[in-house]
Amino acid sequence: MKPTYIEHIGIAVNSIEEAKTYFESVLGLECYSVEEVADQKVKTAFFMIGQTKIELLEATSPESPVAKFIEKRGQGIHHLAFAVENTDEALQNAESKGITLIDKQSRKGAEGLTIGFLHPKSTFGVLTEFCSK
Amino acid sequence: MKPTYIEHIGIAVNSIEEAKTYFESVLGLECYSVEEVADQKVKTAFFMIGQTKIELLEATSPESPVAKFIEKRGQGIHHLAFAVENTDEALQNAESKGITLIDKQSRKGAEGLTIGFLHPKSTFGVLTEFCSK
Numbered sequence: 001m002k003p004t005y006i007e008h009i010g011i012a013v014n015s016i017e018e019a020k021t022y023f024e025s026v027l028g029l030e031c032y033s034v035e036e037v038a039d040q041k042v043k044t045a046f047f048m049i050g051q052t053k054i055e056l057l058e059a060t061s062p063e064s065p066v067a068k069f070i071e072k073r074g075q076g077i078h079h080l081a082f083a084v085e086n087t088d089e090a091l092q093n094a095e096s097k098g099i100t101l102i103d104k105q106s107r108k109g110a111e112g113l114t115i116g117f118l119h120p121k122s123t124f125g126v127l128t129e130f131c132s133k
Numbered sequence: 134m135k136p137t138y139i140e141h142i143g144i145a146v147n148s149i150e151e152a153k154t155y156f157e158s159v160l161g162l163e164c165y166s167v168e169e170v171a172d173q174k175v176k177t178a179f180f181m182i183g184q185t186k187i188e189l190l191e192a193t194s195p196e197s198p199v200a201k202f203i204e205k206r207g208q209g210i211h212h213l214a215f216a217v218e219n220t221d222e223a224l225q226n227a228e229s230k231g232i233t234l235i236d237k238q239s240r241k242g243a244e245g246l247t248i249g250f251l252h253p254k255s256t257f258g259v260l261t262e263f264c265s266k
Binding site: 002028094099122 | 134137138146152155160207209213227232253259
């Protein structure tokens with residue numbers, strides 16, 4: 001059940017266009033994909049650094065969870081995603097240890113991954129995602 | 134100047150003792166070091182996952198930057214650290230591209246690394262650290 005690496009770090013931004021410039025020109029990272037995730041009402045942009053992706057998240061609607069996050073806390077790190085072998089098993093294991101789940105069952109996320117979220121109230125304020133291929 | 138991987142993710146918590154239980158028993162990670170960084174007024178605990186460390190941060194004084202962070206935003210992800218070859222060069226490069234620095238020059242951080250921080254106001258709300266060995 002142990003996650004093997006940090007799959008990605010999600011960062012909520014007002015504008016992917018503006019943030020992209022920083023990640024590209026200051027950090028020298030390359031954006032290899034821009035994708036819309038309709039059911040989450042977000043546009044995403046991905047950069048690779050070592051084993052880990054940085055996923056920029058821009059709301060496509062004021063009802064997007066990302067829009068609400070930014071309204072409340074401002075731009076910044078939104079969630080942390082751990083690579084696991086089996087997302088459903090990892091969710092069940094967490095629940096069996098008293099962790100509150102956002103997703104009782106896995107679902108499809110960006111990049112075709114199988115994902116599921118834990119609630120930050122039981123993970124020390126860190127919105128936590130499990131994902132598997 | 135390009136960072137090569139995510140060196141660590143700093144997470145501000147009220148109590149390392151409590152948070153450790155979650156990272157160990159739910160995520161199955163092993164805490165390999167607990168260290169106090171006196172000049173930052175924090176106690177730290179480290180876990181390794183793939184290339185990346187998770188660094189828990191607990192304030193040892195109400196004046197600690199971590200205590201102020203938690204007071205304002207609650208527990209959660211505090212900063213993101215990129216491994217670079219030379220921290221001073223990375224800081225200078227960022228400044229030359231208009232980024233506001235917290236550290237004009239590198240300094241010593243936890244685990245003997247040479248570190249320096251960028252100000253989150255110019256990095257889309259992400260308190261960003263460069264570190265080198």
